[in-house]
Amino acid sequence: MSRSAGHLIVDTLAEHGVERVYVVPGESYLDVLDGLHDAAIRTVVCRQEGGAGFMALAEGRLTGRPGVAMVTRGPGAANAMIAVHTAWQDATAMVLMVGLIPHRDRGQESFQEFSLDGWFGTTAKGVLTVEVADRAGEVIAQAMHLAASGRPGPVVVGLPEDILVQLTEAPTPAPRPVARPSVDADQLERIGQLIAGARRPLLIAGGDGWHGSTGADLATLAEAAGIPVAADWRAYDAVPNSSPAYAGWLGYGRADTLASRLFEADLLLFVGCGRSDVLSEGYTAGFEPTTVVAMPDPQALMHHGRIDELVVAGPATAVDALFRLGADRLRGERGEEWMRLLAADQRRFSQPGPEHPPEGVDLGVAFGVLAELLPADRVCTYGAGNATLWGHRHLVHEAPNSLVGPRNGAMGLAVPAAVAASLVHPDRTVVAVCGDGDFLMNGQELSVAIAEGAAPIVVVVDNGRYGTIVTHQQREYPGRVSGTDLANPDFGAFMRSFGGFGERVETTDGVRGAVERALASRTAALIHLVVDRETVPAGTANAVDAEFAGARP
CATH class of the missing domain: 3.40.50.1220 (TPP-binding domain)
Structure with missing residues (x-):
């Protein structure tokens, strides 16, 4: 059967059990997008390549099968780098496909040209390129196998625009088995x-x-x-x-x-x-x-x-x-x-309790309410920073594959991961926990939740600053905090502008009702918790300090 290399790539993904791909479309891989048009694979259209990559990472962590993201040439690949680095340091299986310029244009500083190996060679398990149409399926099968075998991680695959449209009669390759070592x-x-x-x-x-x-x-x-x-x-x-x-x-x-x-x-x-x-x-x-x-x-x-x-x-x-x-x-x-x-x-x-801040929402109480009202089989996703630590401390886990957070500390993961988690587990409640700085790095992906019918609940802790960095500054440069203040919108109104549920909460008494209304909305929802600017996690000596002062007895 004759088909294009781009269509063979899609058929290979389907043969490997891929249910969703997360894409920011580009003209460099139009033939793959055309193959997806009639495929059973769900094409999730994202708003930014970093968000697409984080969704693929979340899919990989939650399912054990490499998540797949697709982006285009130089600028798109640059935006997706953050997800590749996170998957590398977190040892999570994912495959990033990158549309490339045509073969004939290489080496001439062509529009959006870059070195795939140069960019990703030190931050991925493998960097592969489809050089021949007949081997397009084999390259994808190799990428899926490499990402999942041994220490899991990201694999990057280059898709030259002119190779994708070439016809081939090569068969769709079957998945390669992943070795399961035994203990001597x-x-x-x-x-x-x-x-x-x-x-x-x-x-x-x-x-x-x-x-x-x-x-x-x-x-x-x-x-x-x-x-x-x-x-x-x-x-x-x-x-x-x-x-x-x-x-x-x-x-x-x-x-x-x-x-x-x-x-x-x-x-x-x-x-x-x-x-x-x-x-x-x-x-x-x-x-x-x-x-x-x-x-x-x-x-x-x-x-x-x-x-x-x-x-x-x-x-x-x-x-x-x-x-x-x-x-x-x-x-x-x-x-x-x-x-x-x-x-x-x-x-x-881990027991939640009041922390008595001078103003704003008491997060000790707020996360106690969340722990009480959220279903036990919830999936939690996290960004980076101080704000996430209340969730880690008080939102316990009883089910496997119910947590996605960047172990490398990347900001901006919580929202796209929650969107992907809600698609992977449409029957479970998904809650994202992030700070105000973290949220707006990929908050635009909430539009993807609305478009796809996903219904995560996003909790945004707003102290009007990059609080983690402030903590470091207060320790290293007392009295000289700078470069960390943020001007924030009403995040609840931001969510409502997409068509979801959104509510701003400025007092502790308002938390329970907001959570109940978010759960009852059965749509993508956001709870904006306004807290005191000086709020830091209580009860730990190392909230943000990698030196962990005071740990030694």
């Missing part, structure tokens, strides 16, 4: 001995790949073995937060008590993640204990410091291996005191 029996025996012999072990779950019952199974096993389970930064949905073994998260905004336990633990068992700078208090904590790492990357690029055993496996394989050892074997002579101590610390830390 001798190594598993050594790991079992290390865990059984530990008096104060700490299991740390993180990364992507926590699908189905994997996290719940791990929590059940850990509880029976007396092992507390902490989560890596913005991976709190890895295990049910109601588990008696759950000890909270490490990284920005964590409880001081949990950070101090890194200095008390005698064994660290990482599953799905490694000892990164955020998790380890800026490369200062948790380097001395015996360390077992289970991650799908044989190079362990994101792990620093000691490794006594490295298991090349994702969460599902690692958890299955631990189950083969059994809880009794893993417990050894250890009691439950250590596990119960850490779990009790987290329960105290």
Whole structure:
């Protein structure tokens, strides 16, 4: 069957189970857009390439299948770079397709020409280009496989405009299977001995790949073995937060008590993640204990410091291996005191309560209301900055794949991720939490929610400034805060202008009614919380400080 290379690309995506692609259209890949016209794949038209990339990233994290974004040449690719960097540092599978200038025009500073390899070569797992029409499907199949295999990450594919329209009789390639490594029996025996012999072990779950019952199974096993389970930064949905073994998260905004336990633990068992700078208090904590790492990357690029055993496996394989050892074997002579101590610390830390700001909305109360009224199976998406920490602390997770946040700290992810999450899970409530600075970086993507019938709820915390940077300035340059003030609109009116529900809330008493009305609207909704300018997260020594002062006991 003869068809264009662009149509073969679309057929290959469909063969790989892709349900949605997030696009900002461009003349450089018109033939792919034409192929999508009659395809079962849903084409989600976005307003800016960074937003499209973040939607693809969210799709990848929530489904375990690489999310796909499509953008055009130089300017479009430049805007999409933020999503590629986030997917790279977050180890999340996504494929970015970039329309390119025709082959014949290369090397002449043609309109919007740029170097695909030069831009993305150090920030992606692979950079591929469709050079021959007959291989268009193979290149896409390779990209989808590479993005999902080993340590997941972004793959960038160049689509030259003239190649896309060439005809080919090449067949649609089938998906390549992703290898699932097994754990060596001798190594598993050594790991079992290390865990059984530990008096104060700490299991740390993180990364992507926590699908189905994997996290719940791990929590059940850990509880029976007396092992507390902490989560890596913005991976709190890895295990049910109601588990008696759950000890909270490490990284920005964590409880001081949990950070101090890194200095008390005698064994660290990482599953799905490694000892990164955020998790380890800026490369200062948790380097001395015996360390077992289970991650799908044989190079362990994101792990620093000691490794006594490295298991090349994702969460599902690692958890299955631990189950083969059994809880009794893993417990050894250890009691439950250590596990119960850490779990009790987290329960105290996560309880919402009034913080008594001098004016504006009390976020301690507001997020308590959200925790009460939002369904238990909610999906939470986050941007970056201080404003998100109330959500991390008080909006717990019981279901896997229910959190999308930029582990690399990229701003502007919350809204597009919430739009994608609402499309992936139309039967679940999706809530985005972001600050005023973060929101307007990609707030325009709310128009995509309205166009697509998605219904996320966006909570915007407005203190009229880049609050995270102000905190750093107050510490490093006391009395000399500058370059951080923001002039904000009425964000509720902004949402209403798109046709959704929007409400501005200036007092704590108004929060409950606003949340109830947003939930009842059954459309895209926004709740604008106006807070005191000096509001900062309470109860943590490291709300924004990568040095984590005060963590060491």
